[in-house]
Amino acid sequence: MTLVARLQAELGAIVSVEAADLAASRTDKSGWTADGAPLAVVNATTVEHVQCALRLASEFRVPVITRGAGTGLAGGACGTDGSLVLSLAGMNRILEIRPQDELAVVEPGVINQHLNDALAEHGLWFAPDPASKAISTVGGNIATNAGGLLCAKYGVTREAVLALTVVLADGTLLHTGHRTVKGVTGYDLTALLTGSEGTLGVIVEATVRVRAVPLGDTVTVAAVFPDVAAAAAASARITAERLRPAVMELIDPVALAIVGRYLGPERSAGLPLGRGAFLLVQTDGEGAAIEAERVAAVMRDERGEVRVSSDQESGDRLLAIRRAMHPALEQHGTVLIEDVSVPRSRMKEMFDVIAEISARTGIAIPVVAHAGDGNLHPNFVIPADPSGAEGAAIVPDNIWAAADEMFRAALMLGGTLTGEHGVGVLKRRWLRDELGDTSFDLQRRLKAVFDPLGILNPGTMFAAS
Amino acid sequence: MTLVARLQAELGAIVSVEAADLAASRTDKSGWTADGAPLAVVNATTVEHVQCALRLASEFRVPVITRGAGTGLAGGACGTDGSLVLSLAGMNRILEIRPQDELAVVEPGVINQHLNDALAEHGLWFAPDPASKAISTVGGNIATNAGGLLCAKYGVTREAVLALTVVLADGTLLHTGHRTVKGVTGYDLTALLTGSEGTLGVIVEATVRVRAVPLGDTVTVAAVFPDVAAAAAASARITAERLRPAVMELIDPVALAIVGRYLGPERSAGLPLGRGAFLLVQTDGEGAAIEAERVAAVMRDERGEVRVSSDQESGDRLLAIRRAMHPALEQHGTVLIEDVSVPRSRMKEMFDVIAEISARTGIAIPVVAHAGDGNLHPNFVIPADPSGAEGAAIVPDNIWAAADEMFRAALMLGGTLTGEHGVGVLKRRWLRDELGDTSFDLQRRLKAVFDPLGILNPGTMFAAS
The missing domain is CATH 3.30.70.3450 (Alpha-Beta Plaits)
Incomplete structure (x- = not known):
């Protein structure tokens, strides 16, 4: 029996091989689309579904691409050729809200805004606020350590995650963290998993820290x-x-x-x-x-x-x-949103570098910045194909060349090539440049501890081996 | 040549084998003292000293106990028999303060209060404030992910660490993190190292996030x-x-x-x-x-x-x-400060459990709590030895039995056995109970990636193998 047949036998109708489902799973909001076609999409609604899918994927040594709402901006959750796509969009229940403990327990597919709507009744809110909050999932926010507009004051997503339940590559369950603000028993696996972009395990439940809505007006x-x-x-x-x-x-x-x-x-x-x-x-x-x-x-x-x-x-x-x-930008074509971050004191220099690159290359680069934390989003607008052909726009080489110059400038200024979007597949080629050999090699060895067969989101962060 | 002879040949006078130095390195503020005697104390003042010590320790497969000011409360940095003690107390320079970027770069031996004194001139402060801040080092605060009085509002130490330079077990240098508030390139090794109690690497430089002193009065x-x-x-x-x-x-x-x-x-x-x-x-x-x-x-x-x-x-x-x-407690004997943390809503129950244990066992257990985050410090006071013998007090078995009951109650209430002091050697025996087998075994495998020979602080967190 094939993997798909085994999945269908064990999981039934939640396993889709419909062409439309397979096609939809290959892209995200970056405009990037994976080549080829995945084998199937598993629309998990329980932890057991996820465990079963991973157990079988391990047995067949088939790559697993975990996916939420597909709103990523780095191509990190796109169904690649021959992979199994594991969609958690249907695991979207809010399991607990504990006002006195200022925490909520959610399934990964809960939309950020839906959680905030539920919290508002208690005078509470979940601080991570990526611009995508109306459409992105809490699980995706955690998997990318999402940022947003409020980070300088209220922290990045990592600061809002207290505990996780994670399915490991072989299907076993891992519990990390605490229901308390403080807790130093063992290594901080919760923080290690936050921002790991689906390469270490599959988050099936998150205990998040919520805050009281500040008193007074905004x-x-x-x-x-x-x-x-x-x-x-x-x-x-x-x-x-x-x-x-x-x-x-x-x-x-x-x-x-x-x-x-x-x-x-x-x-x-x-x-x-x-x-x-x-x-x-x-x-x-x-x-x-x-x-x-x-x-x-x-x-x-x-x-x-x-x-x-x-x-x-x-x-x-x-x-x-x-x-x-x-x-406004989307009216002019497909928008590639870049995401460099520099120390605040170097922000003006980074704006100057971008203006210089734009002047020299003739590419318009409109920029918006989270100025409180030095996170700049230079945008590239790729006009729609005049032939009217369907499908995602391909980022032209001259735009990648300009982006490459920008990344290197950000690193020179003491910054990073991604402040909040993640590495995904689109920034993989620059990862070693920023991390250095020692960290890069160490990180690959850490991944191997979690994922010895290399089936979890291969190609994201690290090139598939 | 022995390890000590090699160290003396390469590092000279910073290598001490004085009996007083060896004895002083065996204890911390928990009152615990390691058996036997370490081989030597290396009083490092440069990164190269640390690299040399670790290279040689790897060559000789000798355990390395990294130590700052010796103010730990879990016995996690005490020179064990036959080990090499690496003291970073002399690496105590503040290397940079960047007000506009709200960061400081420090060596690990800087005393928390000294950093805050230097920051005050700029209207800035370093938020982590363990009760030991006048005597504990920033490196030690990071190694234990120290808490304190302000965590509910201002976060634990982890939230204040942006980047680290770490010497790995074989002497190579690892750089982690960013000089920016945001940054999601690769796994969050900075967070993984924070709270790792000297078992993964030796922190030789830290870039910490500092804050503007709040406007208005307190x-x-x-x-x-x-x-x-x-x-x-x-x-x-x-x-x-x-x-x-x-x-x-x-x-x-x-x-x-x-x-x-x-x-x-x-x-x-x-x-x-x-x-x-x-x-x-x-x-x-x-x-x-x-x-x-x-x-x-x-x-x-x-x-x-x-x-x-x-x-x-x-x-x-x-x-x-x-x-x-x-x-006040110290007037009555040696104080063993316990450190359970529970969800805030269970704090009253935890107080009741402690009172019940105290009533049943006849052991007085005065308690102070960081009520904002549910972190309780039940104290045990061990009267001085009436014989007047010198040396640290031994914690009697009946006190450990009472502590054991407390830890189990904290876990039952959804809490943790250590909110901010760390596992060290004193809570090692309860670690698997809290983490569960999957996490415990995974954490040991992660340690092995950083420390394949098992020379970094063996006996802390995990039993020495």
Whole structure:
């Protein structure tokens, strides 16, 4: 019997070999599509389904690509040729919410926003907030150690994961971590698994730390500056003055012009979006208004044209400018979102490098940055194929060459080639450059402890052997 | 040539075989002392010293016990018979402070408080604050993933470590992590090494995340309640009302009576310390006063006799009650500080279990708890040997039996046997009980990847093989 026949015999209708299901599993939101076709998609709804699939995959030595909502940006969860795709999208129950312990227990397929909706009734929230939160799963957030807009103040996903239940490559169950904030018994496998992109095990349950919604109002302050240098200077001064915004987002002039055209004057919240650079700050907690006042003073001092909003509605209008970035770009083609991160003090230099690469190559590179943590998203827009052919856009070589220059510059500035999207298949070729030989080789040996047969997401992070 | 002769030939005067140095290296602040005698103590002051020591130790297959200030509470850094002790106390330079990037780069032997003194000039601080901060090293804080009073709001040490330089067992250098808040390139080795208690590698440099000192004042609120149940109820309500204290410490009646006698009425800050349970809260940030007012209202509502202080001096007097706990106990003998942690909602039950064990066994067990994160420190006081013999007190079997009951109760309540002190040698025998076989065996295999010869701190966490 083949693997697929065995799976169908043991798992029944949750095993799909429909061409449409196989095709859908080959791509993600990066625009990348894997070659060939996977053998089948297992739509798991229980832990036992996952254990069975892994046991059989081990027996047949077939690669397993674990997949949630398919919203990844690095091609790390795409069904490759001859692989078994394990979809956890159907494991989407919230198992527990414990307000007094500030934790929730969830299955991996729960959508981030759905968890937050359920928590809101208790005055709680789950802090990790990737831009994809409306469509991405908590399991995927954990597998990529997702970032977002709030990390400088509220931490990355790793800080929000207390414990995991994981199915190992051979189908056995591993429990890691604690239901407590503190706990130092043994190695921190919870942290090791967070961000491991499906290469060490399959997360089937997560105990996440949730927080009380801060008391007091959220205040939004936004400004348009003459150029990136002025916006970056304002952002650096906000940090230097010990203000602690929840959100601090910077949009460069190339991107702002595109967003300005997309929104039009009636949705610009009274700001001149057609020129200059944009900086948006949100403060929260009981001191939000005082902090926002100081933020606005710094912005004015750095020649910003400032708008302050303390009501939800006008705050939402300002935030909508930032949120319009991606849809505005998508009007012009497929968007490849890059993801370098540098120490905050080098952010201005990184903007300069990107502008120089853009000028020299003639490739437009609109940039948005999480300025609070030095995480820049330079975007490449790949126009739709004029022949109208279907299928994902192929990233042209000249764009990869420009991205390569950017990655190397980020490393030179003490940064990293991916702040929050992950390595996946798209950044694999640069991994050794950043890690160095000692770490790279050590990491491969660690993977082999978890996955001696090399069946877990081969090709992601490390080249398939 | 012997290992010691080779070390002396290569490293000279930093290699000590003085009896006093060897003896001092055998113990820590837990009161535990290793049997026998180590071969030598290497007082490293450079990375190259550490590399040389590990290269030779690998060649001779001699165990290496890495040690900082010797303030551990689990016997995890004590020179065992026939081992080489590697002291990093002399690697105590602060290499960089980067205010704009909110990071500092330090050698491992820097005392936590010294780093904080240097940071204070820049309006910055290093958040991990174990009670030992005046005497413990940053390297030791990282090796144990130290906790402290501020973790519920400001996180454990892991959250404050961005990057590490580590000497591996064979003497090679490993660099992990980033100088950025975000970074997801490869596995999170920084987190894996944090809390690994010297069993995976030797930390020779750390890039730590520092924070801006919060703006606004710190307000201290303290109260004495009729009993633990009332104090625990007040603490739970403070959490439920979404208040976010920086500090929330609870002292049980047994401990409070001892502290009250130690301080006397003139240092009691006007509180009746002789009876009842004590709860101390500090709020910080721009909203500190508003939050403190609400905290005080909750405390009064739960029958607390409340004192509020917003000036530094009277605040210090209230905090001094908590800080007097350990010196007060030490007047009565050697203190074994236990360290269980439970989900906050189970804290009251854990107090009850401890009281029941105490009543049944006749062993007094004064308890102080970090109530914000459910971390309890039940203390055992071992009277000095009436014969006046020198040397560390031996923990009597009946105390270990009581501790064993406590650990099992903590696990039953969904907690852990060590919240912040580490496993060391003293809790090794319970490690498999908490981790389970799958995790325990996996962790041993991970150790073998880093340390194939098993020379790094054998006996800590896992029994020496």
